[in-house]
Amino acid sequence: MGSIPSDDKYPLGFKALDENSLVEYIKSAPQIVSALGGDLNELSIKEVGDGNLNFVYIVVGPSGSVVVKQALPYIRCVGESWPLSKERAFFEMLTLKRHGALCPTHVPEVYYFDRAMAIIAMRYLKPPYVILRKGLIAGIEYPLLAQHMSEYMARTLFFTSLLYCSAKDHRNSVAKFLGNVEQCGLTELVVFSDPYRLSSSNRWSSPYLDTDVQSIREDIHLKLEVAQLKSLFCERAQALIHGDLHTGSIMVTENSTQVIDPEFSFYGPMGFDIGALLGNFILAYFAQDGHADESNDRQVYKQWILNTIEDTWNLFHDKFVSLWNENNHISGEAYPADVFNTPQLNILAQNKYMQDLFHDSLGFAAAKMIRRIVGIAHVEDFESIHNVQKRAYCEQRSLQFAKMLMKTRNKFESATQLVSAILQT
Amino acid sequence: MGSIPSDDKYPLGFKALDENSLVEYIKSAPQIVSALGGDLNELSIKEVGDGNLNFVYIVVGPSGSVVVKQALPYIRCVGESWPLSKERAFFEMLTLKRHGALCPTHVPEVYYFDRAMAIIAMRYLKPPYVILRKGLIAGIEYPLLAQHMSEYMARTLFFTSLLYCSAKDHRNSVAKFLGNVEQCGLTELVVFSDPYRLSSSNRWSSPYLDTDVQSIREDIHLKLEVAQLKSLFCERAQALIHGDLHTGSIMVTENSTQVIDPEFSFYGPMGFDIGALLGNFILAYFAQDGHADESNDRQVYKQWILNTIEDTWNLFHDKFVSLWNENNHISGEAYPADVFNTPQLNILAQNKYMQDLFHDSLGFAAAKMIRRIVGIAHVEDFESIHNVQKRAYCEQRSLQFAKMLMKTRNKFESATQLVSAILQT
Ligand SMILES: Nc1ncnc2c1ncn2[C@@H]1O[C@H](COP(=O)(O)OP(=O)(O)O)[C@@H](O)[C@H]1O
Ligand SMILES: Nc1ncnc2c1ncn2[C@@H]1O[C@H](COP(=O)(O)OP(=O)(O)O)[C@@H](O)[C@H]1O
Ligand SMILES: [Mg+2]
Ligand SMILES: [Mg+2]
Ligand SMILES: [Mg+2]
Ligand SMILES: [Mg+2]
Ligand SMILES: [Mg+2]
CATH class of the missing domain: 3.90.1200.10 (Aminoglycoside phosphotransferase (APH), C-terminal lobe)
Known part of the structure; x- marks a missing residue:
């Protein structure tokens, strides 16, 4: 399981990313870089935003693609007034892996997980999905x-x-x-x-x-x-x-x-x-x-x-x-x-x-x-x-x-x- | 919750006691000493031995009494061939305390607990109990x-x-x-x-x-x-x-x-x-x-x-x-x-x-x-x-x-x- 040197960049170990800071983040996460085929030029990053709780970024580069999901310490569609532990990302990752091992055909592969940042990187299910x-x-x-x-x-x-x-x-x-x-x-x-x-x-x-x-x-x-x-x-x-x-x-x-x-x-x-x-x-x-x-x-x-x-x-x-x-x-x-x-x-x-x-x-x-x-x-x-x-x-x-x-x-x-x-x- | 400097006496943190070594043990456990009224002269120590799993010592002194129960890492009535975690003493202590807080009239008081030694000291329920x-x-x-x-x-x-x-x-x-x-x-x-x-x-x-x-x-x-x-x-x-x-x-x-x-x-x-x-x-x-x-x-x-x-x-x-x-x-x-x-x-x-x-x-x-x-x-x-x-x-x-x-x-x-x-x- 990967981890980034987040202590340096984010003193508290956690920072809410956006489409811009995500690029910097990805650079320090070799497993994500490798899922993108090693090529970070001309990345297209788009937040999907149809989920209720979390932020989901679709990252597409010339040689590969990845979905990066981040949990913030509150409920997205309500806002900071409804706090919710970002540890949910940890359990999501555990179950993607466990269910994925039991039924790989129907669960997307997890490439990377960062507990402090509550970030999961996984296979991008491209259209026509x-x-x-x-x-x-x-x-x-x-x-x-x-x-x-x-x-x-x-x-x-x-x-x-x-x-x-x-x-x-x-x-x-x-x-x-x-x-x-x-x-x-x-x-x-x-x-x-x-x-x-x-x-x-x-x-x-x-x-x-x-x-x-x-x-x-x-x-x-x-x-x-x-x-x-x-x-x-x-x-x-x-x-x-x-x-x-x-x-x-x-x-x-x-x-x-x-x-x-x-x-x-x-x-x-x-x-x-x-x-x-x-x-x-x-x-x-x-x-x-x-x-x-x-x-x-x-x-x-x-x-x-x-x-x-x-x-x-x-x-x-x-x-x-x-x-x-x-x-x-x-x-x-x-x-x-x-x-x-x-x-x-x-x-x-x-x-x-x-x-x-x-x-x-x-x-x-x-x-x-x-x-x-x-x-x-x-x-x-x-x-x-x-x-x-x-x-x-x-x-x-x-x-x-x-x-x-x-x-x-x-x-x-x-x-x-x-x-x-x-x-x- | 008390603990003894067991690292010195018992390098592994655990030692099965007997009626003799128990006296030494008690000396280093102030809460047991105090349950005995501070007086360690003429202690009578008797292992009860009617339980299936553990060792139970009745300790009676001139100014007080106490029961000392120790779990060994196996089942008493079977022997070392049937190992069983001595951590059971920890859970016994937790529940004596929790149930005791909820229903003090019907649960004996716990005086002392030593997790490494798997020892609980509690109120002695004397005859006619x-x-x-x-x-x-x-x-x-x-x-x-x-x-x-x-x-x-x-x-x-x-x-x-x-x-x-x-x-x-x-x-x-x-x-x-x-x-x-x-x-x-x-x-x-x-x-x-x-x-x-x-x-x-x-x-x-x-x-x-x-x-x-x-x-x-x-x-x-x-x-x-x-x-x-x-x-x-x-x-x-x-x-x-x-x-x-x-x-x-x-x-x-x-x-x-x-x-x-x-x-x-x-x-x-x-x-x-x-x-x-x-x-x-x-x-x-x-x-x-x-x-x-x-x-x-x-x-x-x-x-x-x-x-x-x-x-x-x-x-x-x-x-x-x-x-x-x-x-x-x-x-x-x-x-x-x-x-x-x-x-x-x-x-x-x-x-x-x-x-x-x-x-x-x-x-x-x-x-x-x-x-x-x-x-x-x-x-x-x-x-x-x-x-x-x-x-x-x-x-x-x-x-x-x-x-x-x-x-x-x-x-x-x-x-x-x-x-x-x-x-x-
Ligand atoms: N692996 C993926 N591939 C493609 N799209 C995804 C993937 N994971 C999430 N999405 C898109 O992001 C949206 C929100 O993702 P989801 O995991 O359901 O977040 P939330 O926990 O906020 O509901 C999904 O409805 C889907 O459109
Ligand atoms: N607090 C106590 N006061 C008096 N006698 C006790 C006390 N605790 C245990 N005993 C005696 O020791 C015996 C074994 O104790 P028990 O806790 O049931 O051990 P085991 O877990 O081995 O079954 C009991 O049957 C009882 O006779
Ligand atoms: Mg969803
Ligand atoms: Mg969800
Ligand atoms: Mg039915
Ligand atoms: Mg019993
Ligand atoms: Mg028992």
Whole structure:
């Protein structure tokens, strides 16, 4: 892992960079220089600026390119009034490397990390790579998406869980990631608490959703369910999860899928990742009516999203269970091979595990949907619908579905049932 | 916290003491000297030696007394062939202090700790204090036991959970205790794995229990349940639990109850502590027939144990819920006061929480019973029944009950039902 002689240049070890000072910084970071092919003449540097929390610079030179991401000690889109530890860059780097080792096809390579400066340099995913959320808004099909994301989730979650690891290794890793406490705190606040109470950070399409928002605050059964999900999030160290796996953390082309931005990663419930993805797919689905126009009624595309939802879970299920079977002799802590010593027993254990995981995932999917409609951070899927009334209608249907899903998630037995329920909304 | 100039005396910072070298050690530890009233003449030092893992010295002088406990880097009752980190003394000390601060009436005071030497000096619980297990075998009633133990469990578990703490404080504490990984590993092995497979450490009353032991290894549903409990133990950081709360970790008189020996403590599921206690009470109950003789048929005493079981859960329930209500304004992470803002909502949340906790507790109670009959470490309740056939009969009934309990725990709705089920065995 590289480091620069930052003590000289930046007495406190940290300085917020900009497009100009970044050039100087790069000169003193050999690994970045080498990613740029050694040629620092005529560098083009552009801050991307569509992220909420951090600064991302795209650096392109004549012989190579690189993305440089810097975390500042506060939340970018709010400002210095909302401090947030820049150590999040350290955890992002750790997980890019760990998930990258487990699933190199779907995680960009990290070239360089500087802890004091909270800087990660990684592979630049050039166009035609685009943020998945933007592709979904544009109505573009990604035929391999479910295949790729199920592969990413199955591998990263399985291999960091007690299905594969010893409790000893697991506890050591869990302890390390407990340091990412401020990022977890942000999730606890904006996903699990604020949407269910009066909070000055909440926003919604007013006045259309005023009564919906109020009814969430008064929905006893919803609040009981979300409290259970919150406790699961806070207490259950099931696997090293990405922690922010929405469609804005995925970059895609027709043939390739790359997961970025795991700065919220920690050992938490697997369902939080799976649910983030499924929930954001469902939001994309309900937003389609707002994007329909005379040239495209989006009906075919809506069906593709539904297929993707169903495939994502089903492929994840199959890949995850395959990894379990293939690694049975390794004997992770949870199901030792000499206790789980018959095929029947393993099948029963797997069925129970996958059923519980499905229910967790649906609960978290619902929580992630709700918070994107009535909480602090909204999604472009809806924000880009300029007709406010249309947008509010899409949001209302999403909310209605999400509330039902959170309350009845344990009744769902398959992804097919999930898709039917979406269609019935 | 004290420390001795051990670098001089013990070049490696650690030395296993004995009754002779302990005197020299004490001289260089002012806090121990002061607990002994400053008078080191005519010290009586006796190693107690009834513990499985560590060495415990009772030191009595003319002006004071103290217990000195030392952890060696292996398991005492096995020997150097089974290494075990002496850091367990550090975690024992931490929890004696933390639980002691939360419930001073039921935890002995710590006078001194030396991390390199793995030594804790604490209050000597003089006779008539006796290890509770011995009292239960002797058929002695402790009228305040349920009251005291429910108080201890309610306070230590509530105040170290997310019902009271912020997620931030909680995660920091969880991380600290993840260092006690070797002790957790021992539990995972001897409680959750070995009893359910062939293992050279397992022992049982052979040949009487041979088929019972085999049928456990072949009991699919039991093995599925125990795997779930094991995952809960490994993954769920619910509260700072004692980790070894059997009747051999409690010292009692008629009026006082003291909890010792939290060397297995970590952030785990609350039900593991409650279950350890209930499970060991149930073992004591089933052992009574083996202790009955012409002078005492133990029928009255059996009823007292049943009452104690019922009272322990019911009082725990009430005290725990009271703490929840009293501290509602503090707003722990799990149920923020401005989300859980009506009495009805709080009652529903409490009912669900307590019901889940009851079921967890029954599952762990069953696991703790089973492992004491077919695993490595047995209990004096049965071991002291010299008629082997009688002992095997008591063990068989315990096993039968524990298997049923583990498999059907979620159907139990009250401690009364638990007691009825015991009576029906
Ligand atoms: N490796 C990369 N290659 C290309 N673009 C990237 C890369 N990483 C980030 N970006 C761009 O920068 C934006 C913000 O990055 P992200 O890691 O999501 O930051 P934040 O943590 O602030 O959300 C992304 O939406 C994407 O457009
Ligand atoms: N504070 C104390 N006062 C009196 N006796 C104690 C005290 N602590 C331990 N003992 C005695 O020493 C025995 C072993 O102590 P314990 O802490 O349980 O050790 P171990 O960890 O080896 O099980 C206890 O069963 C009890 O008889
Ligand atoms: Mg992002
Ligand atoms: Mg981010
Ligand atoms: Mg379930
Ligand atoms: Mg003990
Ligand atoms: Mg002990």
